[in-house]
Amino acid sequence: MRIGLIQVMQETCSFNPTPTTLGDFASFGIHRGADVLERSDTAGPIAGYLEGLRLSGLAVDTVPIVRGTAQSGGRLTREAFEHFDTVIREGLTAAGELDGVVMLLHGAASADGIDDVEGALLATARSVIGPDVPLALMLDHHANVTRAIVDHADLLMGFRTQPHDQLETARDLTLLAIRLAAREIAPTTSWRKLRMLTHQEQYLTVRGPMKVLFDRARAMEGDPRVLTVSPFPMQCWLDADEAGWAVVVVTDDDPQLADRLADELAELAWSMRDEFQVTESVSVDEAVRLADADTGTGTDKARPTLLSDTGDSVLGGSGGDSTVILEAILRLGIEGRALVPMIDPVSAVELAAAGVGATVTLAIGGRSTPLFRPLEVTGVVRAVGDGLADADDLPQGRINMGRCAAFDVGPVTLLVTEFAGAAGIHPASYRHLGVEPGDHRMIVMKTASNFQYMAPLTTTFIRVATPGPTQSDLAALPWERAPRPIFPLDPTPSWRG
Numbered sequence: 001m002r003i004g005l006i007q008v009m010q011e012t013c014s015f016n017p018t019p020t021t022l023g024d025f026a027s028f029g030i031h032r033g034a035d036v037l038e039r040s041d042t043a044g045p046i047a048g049y050l051e052g053l054r055l056s057g058l059a060v061d062t063v064p065i066v067r068g069t070a071q072s073g074g075r076l077t078r079e080a081f082e083h084f085d086t087v088i089r090e091g092l093t094a095a096g097e098l099d100g101v102v103m104l105l106h107g108a109a110s111a112d113g114i115d116d117v118e119g120a121l122l123a124t125a126r127s128v129i130g131p132d133v134p135l136a137l138m139l140d141h142h143a144n145v146t147r148a149i150v151d152h153a154d155l156l157m158g159f160r161t162q163p164h165d166q167l168e169t170a171r172d173l174t175l176l177a178i179r180l181a182a183r184e185i186a187p188t189t190s191w192r193k194l195r196m197l198t199h200q201e202q203y204l205t206v207r208g209p210m211k212v213l214f215d216r217a218r219a220m221e222g223d224p225r226v227l228t229v230s231p232f233p234m235q236c237w238l239d240a241d242e243a244g245w246a247v248v249v250v251t252d253d254d255p256q257l258a259d260r261l262a263d264e265l266a267e268l269a270w271s272m273r274d275e276f277q278v279t280e281s282v283s284v285d286e287a288v289r290l291a292d293a294d295t296g297t298g299t300d301k302a303r304p305t306l307l308s309d310t311g312d313s314v315l316g317g318s319g320g321d322s323t324v325i326l327e328a329i330l331r332l333g334i335e336g337r338a339l340v341p342m343i344d345p346v347s348a349v350e351l352a353a354a355g356v357g358a359t360v361t362l363a364i365g366g367r368s369t370p371l372f373r374p375l376e377v378t379g380v381v382r383a384v385g386d387g388l389a390d391a392d393d394l395p396q397g398r399i400n401m402g403r404c405a406a407f408d409v410g411p412v413t414l415l416v417t418e419f420a421g422a423a424g425i426h427p428a429s430y431r432h433l434g435v436e437p438g439d440h441r442m443i444v445m446k447t448a449s450n451f452q453y454m455a456p457l458t459t460t461f462i463r464v465a466t467p468g469p470t471q472s473d474l475a476a477l478p479w480e481r482a483p484r485p486i487f488p489l490d491p492t493p494s495w496r497g
């Protein structure tokens with residue numbers, strides 16, 4: 001059995017005007033041919049694919065085509081899109097006869113002039129392999145599932161958890177893909193699109209309405225006729241022409257059952273639409289004061305408080321250079337020490353060039369979007385580095401921050417980086433520069449959900465109501481392309497479009 005393997009993943013935030021370039025993919029690593037498997041990720045989809053092959057016990061001949069991922073961000077440049085489109089076309093053409101194709105995509109990528117990147121890449125793949133070679137597709141559960149995606153994939157599975165189970169989903173998809181390539185199953189798909197967007201504060205699948213929904217999907221999979229059930233609470237900052245939630249149910253040749261379950265799951269999601277809109281975030285000044293006041297009890301040393309910068313979530317596609325929380329920390333004169341990541345190539349290069357011990361005054365941050373403002377600060381360069389750190393537990397297996405510096409400004413140590421890297425959500429980002437995150441009273445996190453890497457240090461976190469391309473107030477963003485009416489932007493009578 002010969003299976004073609006393709007991974008291209010990026011999550012687009014339409015409200016971040018800074019484009020995602022081929023260089024951004026290169027900073028994570030673009031691999032082709034045999035390199036895709038030889039330099040496999042350690043906790044990501046490729047590792048999951050390989051585990052699926054092992055569990056199948058079959059001798060599968062993998063034809064690796066390409067693996068490219070980038071941090072979430074603005075739309076892909078045309079060059080970046082065309083690179084992957086061309087590599088997929090050429091790679092599948094050169095592959096010759098295949099029994100199946102496994103594509104590991106995100107599902108919420110847009111490019112310059114293309115709202116639905118995954119639909120376009122799938123169309124390209126399908127145009128080469130023809131209608132009869134089975135194509136199994138993994139998507140992030142923040143995918144925007146479009147008509148083109150459903151039409152081109154024979155089998156479709158989304159992540160089951162937030163934070164995401166990338167390895168496990170790819171493993172389970174691969175096991176189904178092998179059965180599909182062997183013609184042991186006959187998948188039939190029901191897809192329901194919902195006129196609904198929901199912000200990030202209720203994304204976690206371990207609690208609240210998202211848990212109810214995902215638990216129901218897992219229960220549906222208890223029926224042996226059901227192959228896979230995927231709710232898709234779309235990435236809420238994707239302003240695309242088919243934007244909105246979706247649910248997908250795949251059964252083994254039972255279209256009536258797939259239809260019934262897809263309707264039930266869509267109704268369940270819609271019935272909880274108000275619960276998904278509940279916000280928990282607190283004002284910037286209040287959050288900083290609360291974190292600073294948490295000095296522990298008795299002889300217990302205080303553990304850091306994580307401050308989630310909701311409006312500047314790099315993992316949601318923002319630029320990572322908001323100065324809003326930094327400004328508040330400096331203005332409020334806090335007692336404890338704080339860590340703040342700052343993705344700012346201009347400042348990173350300047351600080352690295354100034355060198356350790358230099359006192360530097362510069363306008364930092366606020367470059368990625370007009371929504372953010374630079375802040376003039378004076379500080380001392382504590383450390384500089386090449387920005388490469390191992391992190392086996394990250395899907396990409398490593399962190400590449402480019403040139404970077406630890407920059408002390410009053411009570412704050414800024415992690416100023418050239419590339420997005422892991423956006424400071426992983427302790428290895430700081431330890432690379434000799435900074436121990438556990439020694440700080442507060443750590444600003446450029447994510448709304450991915451706190452798991454800091455969990456060994458602390459489980460205390462506060463969502464901060466900050467403005468930006470990934471803010472929770474969706475109605476205040478400049479929507480142009482999403483279908484209307486759509487909940488909660490408009491009065492919307494039904495989930496059906």
Ligand SMILES: [Zn+2]
Pocket residue numbers: 140141142164
């Ligand atoms: Zn996601």
